[in-house]
Amino acid sequence: xxxxxxxxxxxxxxxxxxxxxxxxxxxxxxxxxxxxxxxxxxxxxxxxxxxxxxxxxxxxxxxxxxxxxxxxxxxxxxxxxxxxxxxxxxxxxxxxxxxxxxxxxxxxxxxxxxxxxxxxxxxxxxxxxxxxxxxxxxxxxxxxxxxxxxxxxxxxxxxxxxxxxxxxxxxxxxxxxxxxxxxxxxxxxxxxxxxxxxxxxxxxxxxxxxxxxx
Numbered sequence: 001x002x003x004x005x006x007x008x009x010x011x012x013x014x015x016x017x018x019x020x021x022x023x024x025x026x027x028x029x030x031x032x033x034x035x036x037x038x039x040x041x042x043x044x045x046x047x048x049x050x051x052x053x054x055x056x057x058x059x060x061x062x063x064x065x066x067x068x069x070x071x072x073x074x075x076x077x078x079x080x081x082x083x084x085x086x087x088x089x090x091x092x093x094x095x096x097x098x099x100x101x102x103x104x105x106x107x108x109x110x111x112x113x114x115x116x117x118x119x120x121x122x123x124x125x126x127x128x129x130x131x132x133x134x135x136x137x138x139x140x141x142x143x144x145x146x147x148x149x150x151x152x153x154x155x156x157x158x159x160x161x162x163x164x165x166x167x168x169x170x171x172x173x174x175x176x177x178x179x180x181x182x183x184x185x186x187x188x189x190x191x192x193x194x195x196x197x198x199x200x201x202x203x204x205x206x207x208x209x210x211x212x213x214x
Contacts, residue, residue, distance in 0.1 A: 004122045004198070006072075008084040010165075011127030011178075012158050013149065014134035014141075019184045020127065020193075021085035027194065030081035033072065036064055044145035050153075054098040058107065062091050066114045088118045089170070097160050123172045125197065126165045130179040131155055174202065177209045 007024060009017045018034060025032040037043060046057040069088050095107050129137075131154050138146050165175065174197060183190040189210065196208045 005080065006082045006084070006119065006121045007123050007125065007197070008087045008121035009125045009127065010087055010090055010161070012129065012134055012154065012161050013146070014137040014154075015127040015129045016137065016178060016184065017085040017127060020125070021083050023183065023190055024194070024197075025083040028081050028083065030083045033068065033082060033084035035084075035086045036068065037061075039064065047145060047148045050098060055103045058091075058095055058099060061094070062107070062111065062114065065091055066118075069118045072119050084121070087121060087124055088115065090164075093157075093160050093164050097156060121171050123174060123197065124168070124170075126161070126168075126173060126175045127178050128162070128175060129158075129177075131158060133179050134158070169205070172202075173205045175205075175207045177207075181210050 007030075009021050009024075011017050021032060021034065024030065040057060040060045042053050042057040042060055046053040065086070065088055072082065072084075092111065095104065095111070099107055131151055134154050135151060138149060165173065176193060176196070181189040181193075183193050192210055193208070196202070196206075
């Protein structure tokens with residue numbers, strides 16, 4: 001198995017991407033790359049009115065993610081390991097879900113120009129979860145701009161993520177069902193997941209479905 005120097009974590013809003021990224025980075029003494037979603041001035045407006053603010057929100061994220069990802073090539077020179085709570089390609093999931101018509105055509109023109117120089121992770125971890133668990137996690141963390149997130153949008157987003165990763169073959173992929181575990185508050189759950197990430201015989205694409213021990 002190739003050395004894991006760059007691990008990226010993905011999943012629907014509320015799946016635990018950032019929490020897992022922090023725990024992995026801490027355990028590995030790795031450089032942590034976090035998505036800067038709170039800097040997007042359109043995000044709260046988007047959750048209030050998706051159709052009106054979709055393009056502004058999407059383009060801000062696209063450019064911001066591109067700038068951040070460009071820096072990874074330089075950081076790689078000074079870090080033994082990097083852990084990120086997103087992949088650049090995830091931008092397309094939201095674009096195809098929220099943009100239409102001429103806005104989507106413009107996006108499709110710009111995205112490939114930015115994508116071609118983005119570094120690829122050595123492993124992507126995709127966190128799957130039930131809608132109930134996602135909604136519970138979002139409610140628990142209580143972010144103001146997420147207060148108007150609907151279950152319908154979470155369902156749309158979850159389906160879009162599943163479709164994206166069903167076809168994904170850019171890098172090694174570990175799909176983890178997190179509906180019944182709590183890797184944030186139960187160290188045994190985190191340790192079991194960590195062991196799967198660094199398993200010597202892990203294949204190019206694998207699915208991990210741990211059972212609840214709580």
